Amino acid sequence: MLSGLIIGVGIIFYVFNQPHRNIQAIASDYQMKASTLVEEYFTDAILANEKYLQDEGESKIIAVTGTVASITKDLDQQQVVLLKDKNEKAGVSCTFTSETNINTKNLKIGETVTIKGVIRSGAGYDEDLELYEDVILEKCDIVNN
Amino acid sequence: MKKIIFTIGITGILTLTLAFTAPTVTKLVSKAGHINFFSHTAIEDITADNFKVVSTLDTETGVVVYSVPMQGFEFEKALMQKHYNSSKFLDTKKFPKAKFKGQITNITDINFDKDGTYNVSVDGEMTLHGVTKAITETATITVKGNKIIVETKLKLTLADYNINFKKGKPSTNIAKIIDVTSKSEYTKKG
Secondary structure (H helix, E strand, C coil): CHHHHHHHHHHHHHHHCCCCCCHHHCCCCEEEEHHHHHHHHHHCHHHHHHHHCCCCCCCCEEEEEEEEEEEEECCCCCEEEEECCCCCCCCEEEEECCCCHHHHCCCCCCCEEEEEEEEEECCEEECCCCEEECEEEEEEEECCC | CHHHHHHHHHHHHHHHHHHHHHHHCCEEEEEEEEEEEEEECCCCEEEEEEEEEEEEEECCCCEEEEEEEHHHCEECCHHHHHHHHCCCCCCCCCCCEEEEEEEECCHHHCCCCCCEEEEEEEEEEEEECCEEEEEEEEEEEEEECCEEEEEEEEEEEHHHHCCCCCCHHHHHHCCCEEEEEEEEEEECCC
């Protein structure tokens, strides 16, 4: 009786305090070129969202390979690496974390790299912004080949 | 006579150059803005942050546009984040982006060439959870060197956007009106 109660409380406690997914510890759902992912969104954004976004926000984990176009920092001091070829309209924006920021240190513009992260939103032309938005991946790290 | 023709020629070239370059330099882009949600009830405080906000600011026309990837909000607790994203609440798979487009009504009061803090009023439309509503808010624009920082703090009534919690824990633990603060940084074009 008492042990059942303890287990019950334990399960409730676990559910309410379950940890966030550790993106880098989970196998990628997809591996592809950055340009392929962008192209899928340009072809059919609804279909691509159906494929990559998940109901509870635990969306697909994707490893993308592309050319480093820029390396910047966001307001949370996280490194942001944009994978985009010169002739492309949009790319894949990869945001690192306080733990993985350091791994972008030796990246160079123009270099080809594979980065893994969780997708937050897709690419497309926004007529109000009057610009192309990039695919956004977060919780990123570089994948060692 | 030659001098006059020369002057007219130079003036003409300058005018043409300005005419072709001026319209494009006034629209600034920020690809890493920050938005925070804050909900306070007697039971608990809930907060979430998003650092992936894309926005534009046109310093000439005063037009501002924000595009927010809704799955980019991070909560302290994983369970809260799942609830927030689910079809019962923000339904972020169906509505992956929120948008605000508006107009700073007193844009001419701002001197973007002079450091300072300016209070502005913004009229616009917010689209969240598939619902579009007209809103009027205030914001602060800070000009500092080559940076322009736009900050807002507004109250958002969840029921206005068809986000309703009728029963259970969410109805008691989530505020009916939440605080939204945002900060976007722009770099002036040289």
